[in-house]
Structure formats: structure tokens, C-alpha cells
Amino acid sequence: MAQVTLQKNPLIEVKDLKTYYPIKKGIFSKTVGHVKAVDGVSFSIYPGETLGLVGESGCGKSTIGRTLIRLEQATEGQILFDGQDLTSTTNKNLVSMRKNFQIIFQDPYSSLNPRKRVKDILAEPLLVHHIVDPAQVNKRVDELMVMVGLPRQSKNRYAHEFSGGQRQRIGIARALSLNPKLIICDEPVSALDVSIQAQILNLLNDLQKQLDLTYLFIAHGLGAVKYISDRIAVMYLGEIVEIGETRDVIKNPKHPYTKALLNAYPIPNPHLRAKERVFIQGDVPSPANPPQGCRFHTRCPIATQTCREGKPKLEGGVHKAACFAVEL
Amino acid sequence: MLTYIIRRIIIAIPILFGVTILNFLIINLAPGSPVDIMIDPNLPPEALEAQKEALGLNDPFYIQYWTWLLNLFQGNLGYSLVTFQPVIDIISERLGPTILLMLSALIFGLLIAIPLGILSAIKQNSVIDYLATGGAFMGVSIPNFFLGLGLIYVFSLQLGVLPSGGMHTIGAESSFWDTALHFVLPVIVLATAIAGKKIRYVRSSMIETLGQDYLRTARAKGLKETIVVNKHALRNALIPIITVIGLEIPLLFAGAVVTEQIFSWPGIGQLTISSIMSRDYTTLMGLNLIAAFIVLFSNLITDIAYTIVDPRIKFQ
Amino acid sequence: MNVSNLQPNSEINAKILISEANEHKDESYVKMVLRRFLKHRLAVVSAVGLVLISLVALFAPFLAPYDPYAVTGAFGAGPSAQHFLGTDLVSRDALSRLIYAARVSLQVGVGAVAISSVIGTILGLISGYAGGKVDTVIMRIVDVFMSFPHLMLILVVVSIVGSSLTNLILILGLLNWTGMARIVRGSVLSIKQLDYVKASIALGFSTPRILFKHILPNVLAPILVHATFGIANAIMVEAALSFLGLGVQPPTASWGNMLTEAQSMTVLTSQPWLWVPAGVMIVLTVLAVNFIGDGLRDALDPKSIK
Numbered sequence: 001m002a003q004v005t006l007q008k009n010p011l012i013e014v015k016d017l018k019t020y021y022p023i024k025k026g027i028f029s030k031t032v033g034h035v036k037a038v039d040g041v042s043f044s045i046y047p048g049e050t051l052g053l054v055g056e057s058g059c060g061k062s063t064i065g066r067t068l069i070r071l072e073q074a075t076e077g078q079i080l081f082d083g084q085d086l087t088s089t090t091n092k093n094l095v096s097m098r099k100n101f102q103i104i105f106q107d108p109y110s111s112l113n114p115r116k117r118v119k120d121i122l123a124e125p126l127l128v129h130h131i132v133d134p135a136q137v138n139k140r141v142d143e144l145m146v147m148v149g150l151p152r153q154s155k156n157r158y159a160h161e162f163s164g165g166q167r168q169r170i171g172i173a174r175a176l177s178l179n180p181k182l183i184i185c186d187e188p189v190s191a192l193d194v195s196i197q198a199q200i201l202n203l204l205n206d207l208q209k210q211l212d213l214t215y216l217f218i219a220h221g222l223g224a225v226k227y228i229s230d231r232i233a234v235m236y237l238g239e240i241v242e243i244g245e246t247r248d249v250i251k252n253p254k255h256p257y258t259k260a261l262l263n264a265y266p267i268p269n270p271h272l273r274a275k276e277r278v279f280i281q282g283d284v285p286s287p288a289n290p291p292q293g294c295r296f297h298t299r300c301p302i303a304t305q306t307c308r309e310g311k312p313k314l315e316g317g318v319h320k321a322a323c324f325a326v327e328l
Numbered sequence: 329m330l331t332y333i334i335r336r337i338i339i340a341i342p343i344l345f346g347v348t349i350l351n352f353l354i355i356n357l358a359p360g361s362p363v364d365i366m367i368d369p370n371l372p373p374e375a376l377e378a379q380k381e382a383l384g385l386n387d388p389f390y391i392q393y394w395t396w397l398l399n400l401f402q403g404n405l406g407y408s409l410v411t412f413q414p415v416i417d418i419i420s421e422r423l424g425p426t427i428l429l430m431l432s433a434l435i436f437g438l439l440i441a442i443p444l445g446i447l448s449a450i451k452q453n454s455v456i457d458y459l460a461t462g463g464a465f466m467g468v469s470i471p472n473f474f475l476g477l478g479l480i481y482v483f484s485l486q487l488g489v490l491p492s493g494g495m496h497t498i499g500a501e502s503s504f505w506d507t508a509l510h511f512v513l514p515v516i517v518l519a520t521a522i523a524g525k526k527i528r529y530v531r532s533s534m535i536e537t538l539g540q541d542y543l544r545t546a547r548a549k550g551l552k553e554t555i556v557v558n559k560h561a562l563r564n565a566l567i568p569i570i571t572v573i574g575l576e577i578p579l580l581f582a583g584a585v586v587t588e589q590i591f592s593w594p595g596i597g598q599l600t601i602s603s604i605m606s607r608d609y610t611t612l613m614g615l616n617l618i619a620a621f622i623v624l625f626s627n628l629i630t631d632i633a634y635t636i637v638d639p640r641i642k643f644q
Numbered sequence: 645m646n647v648s649n650l651q652p653n654s655e656i657n658a659k660i661l662i663s664e665a666n667e668h669k670d671e672s673y674v675k676m677v678l679r680r681f682l683k684h685r686l687a688v689v690s691a692v693g694l695v696l697i698s699l700v701a702l703f704a705p706f707l708a709p710y711d712p713y714a715v716t717g718a719f720g721a722g723p724s725a726q727h728f729l730g731t732d733l734v735s736r737d738a739l740s741r742l743i744y745a746a747r748v749s750l751q752v753g754v755g756a757v758a759i760s761s762v763i764g765t766i767l768g769l770i771s772g773y774a775g776g777k778v779d780t781v782i783m784r785i786v787d788v789f790m791s792f793p794h795l796m797l798i799l800v801v802v803s804i805v806g807s808s809l810t811n812l813i814l815i816l817g818l819l820n821w822t823g824m825a826r827i828v829r830g831s832v833l834s835i836k837q838l839d840y841v842k843a844s845i846a847l848g849f850s851t852p853r854i855l856f857k858h859i860l861p862n863v864l865a866p867i868l869v870h871a872t873f874g875i876a877n878a879i880m881v882e883a884a885l886s887f888l889g890l891g892v893q894p895p896t897a898s899w900g901n902m903l904t905e906a907q908s909m910t911v912l913t914s915q916p917w918l919w920v921p922a923g924v925m926i927v928l929t930v931l932a933v934n935f936i937g938d939g940l941r942d943a944l945d946p947k948s949i950k
Binding site: 339342343346347349350351354355465466468469470471472473474477478480481485577578579580581582585586589590600601604607612615616619620623624627 | 784785787788789790791792793794795796797799800801803804876880883884887888890900903906907909912913916919923926927930931934935938
Binding site: 066069071094095096098099101102103105106107110111112113114115116124125128129158171174177178 | 672673838839840842843845846847848849850853857858861862
């Protein structure tokens with residue numbers, strides 16, 4: 001893992017980001033409310049680091065990833081990439097900015113166009129953005145394939161002729177083709193067999209070292225994230241409830257929700273098991289109508305009256321948490 | 329539910345306006361404008377100009393449209409350029425026979441298609457299935473005028489058992505039996521196209537239903553195949569069929585034009601052809617408009633029927 | 645930094661070659677579709693038949709025994725050694741006219757569908773991809789066109805602008821794109837949600853590039869199937885128009901207008917050679933196109949991959 005020095009300028013800085021989707025109802029499709037997928041999130045990602053973003057499905061983590069690279073339009077807030085605000089930049093400017101940030105998807109099947117050969121998938125971005133001289137495209141495609149561990153000879157094949165893991169490698173090569181600085185990894189191993197997961201994680205790690213990449217690594221559990229991330233942010237119902245260095249978050253979780261997530265993973269040592277287990281019950285409330293006060297209070301085992309009334313802030317130096325119950 | 333129906337009606341309003349605009353555009357803006365016919369070309373230029381002014385032909389397009397639309401709202405479709413009768417009267421006189429013909433054909437077509445479709449779905453790859461599928465392809469591939477002429481040739485001219493045209497025997501006292509005989513051939517012609525389309529639809533709908541999990545459960549319970557088919561599958565397979573009946577209306581209209589022409593059926597199809605031949609554009613405009621209104625209305629009913637019959641459908 | 649100078653990651657590479665070098669389904673999409681199409685026997689027979697009809701139409705001048713416009717002197721004569729299918733009421737050779745008429749049907753079928761497919765595909769792509777107000781407007785226009793029973797609309801337009809072969813092709817093409825637009829829109833709505841389209845946006849590709857190079861190839865299957873059935877429909881409509889005297893005008897021969905004469909009782913009863921062959925040709929051609937459409941639908945259906 002790359003060393004993080006917080007003195008560096010952030011590569012991307014997110015300020016109070018909100019992404020809402022309108023809910024339409026009635027005869028005239030009037031907007032009656034909003035699904036608050038991302039509701040006031042701030043964080044930074046520093047060059048060369050991996051920030052893990054964890055939460056249950058529907059908590060808004062994928063929406064953050066997609067909003068960061070303008071696949072979704074932010075409702076409010078700023079996304080500063082190298083100091084330039086992505087939420088308000090012109091479409092023309094955006095096209096050239098897009099080279100800097102790419103995405104790897106969860107589903108290795110729907111992420112590749114079934115009508116294209118691998119070489120075309122990789123060559124197209126090179127040609128469109130004039131990344132290399134047209135005469136060099138072929139050579140560059142070969143390099144990309146080797147870089148992600150695919151046999152060069154297979155570049156004439158269609159995506160359906162590859163296995164899930166190989167397809168994910170093609171997706172990675174495609175993301176690398178534009179020499180991006182930041183890559184959003186949107187649950188890139190969740191859909192793969194466990195044995196293949198490790199290979200892809202290793203590949204991502206190696207590529208990060210070689211190419212000095214920055215990752216936003218999104219996952220629904222802490223399993224893969226703790227191996228690859230320098231820092232971890234935990235999300236619940238559109239908000240970040242805890243963020244800190246991986247070691248701190250894993251060893252010393254502050255927020256009851258993080259503790260619950262950690263408990264969701266089996267601990268190899270049976271003596272440690274019974275110690276401090278936090279269980280959560282019930283379903284995630286609707287993001288269209290989140291609970292008042294602390295959003296987690298409806299499921300929190302230690303919630304008090306304070307939690308129902310007031311909203312805790314995300315506070316506390318490098319390792320922050322949004323909970324009234326933690327001593328900061 | 330009510331919200332959906334109201335929304336569906338509100339959506340139909342701009343389409344209705346679109347229909348009137350398109351209709352107006354086609355008749356009025358086409359090269360060799362048909363309104364020119366209304367004016368006697370032998371008039372001196374001043375008189376011609378005066379008459380144009382009187383007919384509102386010098387007004388801008390949107391004013392002409394607006395005047396026409398206001399008249400339309402009062403049920404005034406203008407006057408025939410040939411007989412000078414009100415168009416609405418001419419059409420309503422002819423509408424009855426056409427609707428009667430279309431409804432009979434629709435019912436007859438479905439009476440053929442539904443049992444055949446179900447049978448060929450239950451007995452896939454049997455002789456019945458091949459015959460039904462082959463028949464269905466034949467039904468949609470045979471032009472109605474060719475089928476009509478063939479039927480007249482066989483049943484009217486060679487065998488002499490059925491009348492070749494009209495709705496009643498001319499000169500004879502009209503009786504139910506006489507009228508019924510006149511219905512047979514045109515109904516067969518129109519029903520063939522309907523049945524051809526529907527057999528394949530019923531078949532695939534039934535096959536899809538038969539593969540559902542709840543039918544596997546029914547079989548696993550040890551129910552007899554006949555009970556599985558009759559009690560469980562049929563109902564679910566027929567829902568999509570019943571609800572798309574309304575969508576056959578445009579096809580029936582098109583079929584009616586040709587069929588009525590061959591069988592001298594006194595309906596709006598025959599009126600369409602005769603209006604085209606006599607360049608009676610106001611009547612044509614009225615015919616098209618009425619036909620479009622009927623299609624629009626049946627689409628609306630189809631959509632609403634769907635929501636009533638199939639509770640699974642939810643609307644945004 | 646310059647990525648190009650990187651050394652290949654040989655360790656990973658080797659591992660992958662061992663663990664993932666698996667089944668080589670080295671069959672292109674086109675080959676697979678063709679293989680599945682060939683299983684549909686009726687479709688294959690129909691395709692052969694349609695090729696024959698097309699060849700006959702193409703080489704009509706060499707195959708027709710007579711000039712289709714030449715009067716021979718025998719009026720309404722029955723089949724004989726000189727005239728296999730007899731002669732018509734103006735004493736022209738019926739077989740020669742039947743052969744030349746194939747040109748009309750095929751030209752109208754292919755020409756009209758080419759026009760309507762292009763219009764329908766472009767509007768469907770835009771409607772489905774843009775969504776929102778653009779989508780609503782285009783779909784309402786489709787609804788308006790679909791409200792008219794299309795034969796009636798075509799009849800009115802033909803009667804206004806006049807009927808020539810070119811006009812027929814244009815009118816059928818310009819009035820029949822709505823079904824295609826709906827089908828393409830429906831496919832685009834589901835495809836645009838797929839990650840490879842999102843990836844194309846993230847890669848900074850232009851919208852036309854995404855529409856035509858990434859989405860269009862994936863909707864070709866439904867387009868092809870719908871267009872095939874559209875050809876059958878266009879041939880039928882041309883025949884009906886010509887039968888009613890509003891399509892291809894005499895002396896040009898069309899299968900439809902060859903049947904017009906059968907509206908007279910004498911021709912219908914005593915000269916069946918004047919109308920039966922033309923009717924049979926329409927049925928055979930339309931049937932063949934419909935079977936090909938059915939075969940294509942089965943072969944292209946992703947659900948029925950065997």
C-alpha cells in the first residue's frame with residue numbers, strides 16, 4: 001500500500017455532496033419528494049492512496065462513485081479535481097477532464113460491449129483521445145493486455161469468449177488506456193469467484209504501485225476493502241458515519257454501525273468471538289424519508305433520546321466518527 | 329388506478345390534437361391542393377379572389393386550422409364536395425355496416441385462433457401444431473383481395489351457395505337469414521388475417537404460461553394435466569390476449585377498405601374508395617378523422633382494460 | 645508518468661495463462677446466427693425461394709418470353725404453347741407480365757423498408773437515449789401516426805400526390821417508421837442502463853459515437869427482424885393499392901394490378917389464368933419473407949441460445 005501523507009494536496013476533494021433523485025407521482029408527475037442517495041458527504045482522496053468506501057447496498061456508495069466521475073449529476077455541493085470543480089464544468093471541458101478518472105464496474109458481463117473485439121475495446125479510447133500515434137495503437141493495445149495479465153493473442157476475441165476474471169481484466173485495461181490518475185473501483189471483485197477475487201485484488205495493487213494510481217474502492221463489506229485500502233470510509237443511508245486509516249477503523253471502530261459491519265465477518269479465533277458483538281436488527285429505512293436525528297438510531301443497539309433528537313457530526317482528527325456515544 | 333386512468337386520458341388529448349393537425353396538414357398542404365377543386369377555375373381573377381376570401385383560403389394556416397377545429401367541436405365535418413351533404417351524415421350512415429362487419433370478424437377470428445393456439449401449445453410439434461402454425465402463416469400472408477376473389481369464385485360462382493356482394497339481396501325482402509348469408513364471405517376474409525396473427529400469439533402466450541413455476545407446482549401436487557391446463561394455465565394465458573384485442577382495430581379498418589370494395593359492402597371502407605375516386609376530400613378528411621378517433625379510443629380502452637385485468641401492473 | 649515503459653507483469657501473466665486459458669468458443673456471432681438460422685427448415689427453403697424470385701426479377705429481360713408491353717393479337721386467350729399463362733385483355737403475354745411484376749413488388753418492399761428503417765432507427769435511438777422531453781415528443785408523434793389505420797392514411801396521401809413507383813416507395817417508407825421507432829427505443833432503454841454504455845460515457849466518447857457505434861450494433865437483431873416483416877407488409881400494401889387502382893399504374897405490370905381485372909365477373913369466372921398466378925405469386929413471396937423473418941427471430945433471439 002502506498003504511504004499516505006496528509007500534508008499532500010488532495011487529488012479530489014468532495015464538499016457537502018448531495019445527489020437526489022426526484023420521486024414523481026400523480027396525474028401530472030409532480031415531484032413529491034426525493035430519494036436522497038447521497039446526502040451531504042465530504043471527504044478527500046490523496047494522490048496514490050486507496051480510499052475504501054463501505055456500506056450496505058442502497059446506502060449511496062455507488063452513487064458517490066458515479067457522481068465523482070459525472071456519470072450522475074450532483075444535486076448540490078462541489079467536487080474539486082486538482083482544484084477544478086467538476087459539478088459545474090462545461091461539457092466541453094468535461095470531455096478532456098474525463099481522461100483523468102475512470103471506472104471499473106462490478107458486473108464483468110454487462111460492462112463489456114458484446115459486439116466488440118478486445119482490441120477494439122482497448123483501441124477506441126486511444127484513438128478518440130489521441131493518446132498515442134495511430135501507428136502505435138496496436139503496440140499500445142498489446143502493452144495494456146500484458147499489463148493486466150491477458151495473453152496478447154486473445155485480442156481478436158469477443159468478450160463472451162472470456163471468463164469472468166478475464167473480463168474484469170479487460171475492464172481494467174480499458175480504464176487504464178487513458179492513463180487516468182483516479183480509478184473508481186465499483187465493487188470490482190464482488191461478482192467473481194473467491195479464488196479469482198484475490199488475483200484481481202493483487203493485480204489492482206500491483207498496478208497502483210507501478211502506475212502511481214489513486215483508487216476509490218467501493219464494496220459492500222469490509223472483507224476485500226481492508227486488504228487494499230489505506231483509509232476506509234463507512235456509509236449509512238447517504239452519509240459517511242466513520243472515516244479513518246484502515247488499521248484504526250478495523251482495530252478500533254468507533255461507530256456502532258462499523259462495529260456491526262465488522263461482526264458480519266467470521267473471526268478465525270474463537271476466543272475473540274464472544275467479546276463485544278454488536279448486532280443490528282431491522283431493515284434500512286427508506287432514503288426517501290430518512291429518520292430524524294442520527295440516521296442510525298432506528299437500528300442502533302445503544303441509541304438514546306439524544307440520538308433521536310440531535311444529529312451527530314462527523315468529528316475527530318484523522319479518525320472521525322458521527323456518533324454521540326464515542327469519546328473523541 | 330383512477331390516477332392512472334385520468335393520466336392516460338390526459339395523455340390522449342395531445343395525441344388527439346396531433347391527429348387533427350396531421351389530418352389537416354395532409355389534406356391542405358399537399359401539392360395540387362384539393363381546396364382548389366372547390367373553386368370554379370373559369371371564374372375571372374377578381375371573382376376568384378373574392379371567393380377565396382369568402383372561403384377563408386387567404387387566412388394564415390393556423391387560422392384556417394382553428395376555424396376548422398371549432399367546427400369540428402360542434403360536430404361539423406364540412407360538406408361533401410360531390411353530394412353537398414354534411415360529411416358527418418354520410419359517414420354515420422355508413423359506420424353501422426362497417427362496425428358490424430368488423431365486430432363479427434373479430435369474434436369469429438378469435439373463436440378460431442384461441443382454441444387452435446391453445447391446442448398447438450399443449451401439443452407442441454404435433455400434426456395439429458404444424459397445421460395451425462402453417463395456417464397462421466398462410467392467414468397473414470394471403471392478401472385479403474385475393475382470398476376474397478377466390479371465395480367468390482368458389483362459393484358464389486362455382487357452387488352458387490353464397491351471395492357475392494352487398495348486405496341484402498337486392499329487390500328481395502330483407503330477412504335475418506338473407507343478411508347472415510351476405511355476412512359469411514366478408515367475415516371469413518377479415519377473420520383470416522385476425523386469426524393468422526392471433527394463433528401465433530395465443531400459442532406463445534400459452535407456452536410461456538405453461539413453463540411458469542406455479543404450473544410446475546400444480547403438476548407436482550399430482551393434478552391431472554387437463555386440470556392444470558384448464559384451471560391454471562388458461563386464465564393466465566388469456567389475459568394478454570384479451571387485452572390486446574383493441575390493438576387489432578387499425579388492422580380491421582385497413583382490411584375493411586379492401587374487403588368492402590370487393591364485396592360491395594355499404595360501409596366506410598367502400599366510401600373511402602369512392603371518395604378517393606371522386607376526389608371528395610372533405611369526406612376523406614372526415615373518414616380519416618373518425619377512423620383515428622375510433623383507434624385512439626380503442627387503444628385507451630385497451631390500456632385501461634389491462635390495468636383492470638392484470639393487477640401486477642404498476643404505473644409510475 | 646509514462647505507462648508505456650512498464651515491464652509486463654510476468655508473474656500474473658503466467659498464472660492467468662494456466663488458470664484461465666479455458667474453452668475457446670471461437671465462433672463469431674454471425675456464424676452462430678447462421679448456424680441457428682439453417683436449422684429452421686422452412687426459413688431456409690423460403691430464403692432459397694426468395695433468391696430465385698429475386699434472380700427472376702433481376703434477369704427479367706432475359707427470362708420473359710415476350711415484351712411485357714407488346715400486344716400479341718390474342719385477347720384474353722387461355723394458356724397455350726405460345727403463352728404458358730395465356731394473354732390478358734389487351735393481348736399481352738401474362739407470363740412476361742408476371743415476371744416483370746416481381747420487380748415492382750421487390751423494389752417497393754426493399755425500398756420502403758429501407759427508408760422506414762432508417763427513420764425509425766434514428767428516431768428510436770434518439771428517443772430512447774435522450775429520454776425526458778425529447779422522448780415524450782417523439783413518442784407522441786409516433787402515437788399520432790399510429791392512430792390512423794395506416795392503409796387509409798396511405799390511400800389518402802397516394803390520392804393527393806399521385807401514384808408512381810417512386811411515390812409509393814416514398815409514401816410507404818415515410819408513413820411506416822413508427823413501429824421501428826418503438827422497437828428501437830425499447831431496446832435502447834434497456835441497453836443504455838448497461839455498464840458498457842456508462843463506460844463509454846466515462847471514456848469521454850461523444851453521444852453520436854455511443855449511439856451509433858456502441859448501442860446500434862446491439863439493437864441490430866430486433867431491427868433486422870422487424871424490417872423483414874416490414875418487407876412482407878410493404879409488398880402486401882403495394883399489391884392492395886395496385887389492386888384498388890391506386891398503386892402502380894398500367895401499363896406497368898404489378899401483381900396487384902394484374903388482379904384488378906378479376907373484379908369483372910367474366911374474368912373472375914372464365915379467365916382464371918389472368919388473376920390466379922399473380923395472387924399465388926403474392927402469397928408465395930409474402931409467405932417466404934414471413935418465414936425468413938420467423939427464422940431470423942429464432943436465430944437472433946438471445947433467449948434461445950442452444
